[in-house]
Amino acid sequence: MKLSAFIKTALTAAAIGVIGLSAAAEEWKLGHVLPPDHPSSRALEKAAAEIAARTDGRIDIKVFPAGQLGGAKEVLTGMTIGTHQMAFDGAGILSQWTKELGVLEAPYLAKDFAHLERLVASDAGQALLDKLRADHGLRVLDIWYYGTRHMTNNAHAIETPADVAGLKLRVPEVKLSLEFIKSLGGRPTPMAFSELYLGMQTGVVDGQENPLPTINAAKFYEVQKHLALTGHLVQFVAPIVSESVWQAASEGDRQIVSDVLQSVGDAYNASVVESEAALVATLEGKGMQVSHPDRAAFSKAVQPIFAQFEDVWGKGAYDALAAID
Incomplete structure (x- = not known):
């Protein structure tokens, strides 16, 4: 009788434990605008699965690619009001919340991703991320290599800055991107990424600028020459998380999320570097005509626009970052 009572009590306690564990489970919605088969989207799915396994389901990240939860601005806005928990985006969009972050997307500032990592890890870079978190409750968990942006178009080959003149090029809704294309004589056209393929196919825009993995994954080679x-x-x-959601998780679970995102991110970064080296030939094989412009000439052409952003980025902010090797 006593043994039966003990077993019954144990089973009841176990059931309560399971209920408690279930109640503690958190679903974090992560929205982004890239295609489902983009390398970064696949990496996010992998990280989400590993995080769920290592936290025994306490943190269940659901990845929604291709603008399913809205555009980049909508997802980040949703994080600030509590409808979404995570996003996956870059400094350009984040600069619409913390304007100083825009300096990290100054054209020709970073030489490569390793250099960009050093810029972000610097005191100046960390101060920018701290400000984003303090002012808007948006915590950057890691930085991943999106890629190095290049131009595509349907009009003609680009060899010099003068070749950009008159081209109607889609850009993100970011002032620096707009001014960059203007400085080269182009006609910048903000457009949602999800609308870009059709926009190029129908001639609404002549072209766009994005990294090679994105150009390939989005099949822009089908509509760009x-x-x-x-x-x-x-x-x-x-990967960005709402600060309130982050603080609600246990310290142990936060460490798991950080560790997984870093390990998956490191592998993803290496894969992007490797794929970029091969994608030029891949895109040529898919019919694109490739040119190799003089980057020094482009860098020189864009330098004059930085002065107009000094009040936005902070006096001396660009020069401080540009001085970091």
């Missing part, structure tokens, strides 16, 4: 390796922007994209 010319690829110019301008290499004008080395860009990161970051």
Whole structure:
């Protein structure tokens, strides 16, 4: 009788434990605008699965690619009001919350991703991320290599800055991106990424600028003739979490999330570097005509626009970062 009572009590306690564990489970919605088969989206799915396994389901990250939860601005806005928990985006969009972050996307500032990592890890870079978190409750968990941006178009090959003149090029809704294209004589056209393929197919825009993995994954080679390796922007994209959601998780679970995102991110970064080296030939094989512009000439052409951003970025902010090797 006593043994039966003990077993019954134990089973009841176990059931309560399971209920408690279930109640503690958190679903974090992560929205982004990239295609489901983009390398970063696949890496996020892998990280989410590993995090769920290592936290015994306490943190269940659901990844929603291709703008399923809205555009980049909508997802980040949703994080600030509590409808979404995570995002995956870069400094350009984040600069609409913390304007000083825009300096990290100054054309030709970073030489490569390793250099960009050093810029972000510097005191100046960390101060920018701290401000984003303090002012808007958006915590950057890691930085991943989105790629180095290049131009494509349907009009003609781009060899010099003068070749950009008159081209209607889609850019993100970011002032620096707009001014960059203007400085080269182009006609910048903000457009949602999800609308870009059709926009190029129908001639609403002549072209766009994005990293090679994105150009390939989004199949832009189907609607674009010319690829110019301008290499004008080395860009990161970051897994971002709402600070309130982050603080609600246990310290142990937060460490698991950080560790997994870093390990998966490191592998993803290496894969992007490797794929970029091969993608030029891949895109040529898919019919794109590739040019190799003089990047020094492009860098020189864009320098004058930085002065107009000094009040936005902070006096001396660009020069401080540019001085970091």
